[in-house]
Amino acid sequence: MGSIRFDKVDKVFGPRGSGVKALDDINLEIGEKEFVAIVGPSGCGKTTCLRMVAGFEPPSAGTVSVNGKAVTRPGPDRAVVFQQFALFPWKTVRENIELGLRNKQLPKAERDELVAGALKLMNLESHAAAFPHQLSGGMQQRVAIARAYVLDPEVLLMDEPFGALDAQTRVVMQEELVRLARVNPRTVLFITHAVEEAVYLADRVAIMTRRPGRIKEVLDIRSIREAENWDRLQKIEDVMDIESFVHLRTQIWKSLREEKGAHGA
């Protein structure tokens, strides 16, 4: 379970007739346990796509569905990780992770077990009693990801989750996410500005046009990653050196550059 589908989706912000058209005829299907990254020029509507799947924003036309059911509101089957970590500063790491589970009305012993598992998964065990301000940005984002994972959502929605991190921490988090995605695969919709990040993490990369955003092309990364066995390499810099990786990255760069050119930039 956990498939996502955009079917002829338009989004207009503001009054009908004089509003801003943000998205134009978006059609995209994300399979169960597939990791799809969306890249595109600034303001092309990437975040709007994610917010519609989350149930925060309705489409102006067309349908966004999860598991074949039109999305009308947020739900426990979908967890969102934002760029800003959105942790509660007055709660400990453990309490922040546990928070989402409270609404599930599970017995305490079961909650404790799930939180312990999430702490372990994200290497946070020794920081369970710390408060967010005592942690680095990378650690805080780990807590945010653990909080999403502990809910065991079918769909994980990530909007520039590493955008606020320094370059070194970002690389560590990307490697962690690849490890997680292989060990505990989920349906993921991942928004990023970083082309290399998209190629490294995703099974497919959807490239959008400038506003009003359309899906310009979708590249299949997974078949190349598997054929060339990128996963044999542990370090991101080694994967990024492989010829097939460089080729895909360049292809996406060119496609995005055309969009900038179309804007006169």
Ligand SMILES: Nc1ncnc2c1ncn2[C@@H]1O[C@H](COP(=O)(O)OP(=O)(O)OP(=O)(O)O)[C@@H](O)[C@H]1O
């Ligand atoms: N609530 C809103 N009201 C009016 N306009 C909006 C609203 N939300 C988004 N927009 C507009 O819709 C367009 C798409 O915005 P969105 O944030 O989805 O783009 P994005 O591709 O995620 O941008 P970025 O890469 O810069 O984060 C933008 O022009 C934005 O100004």
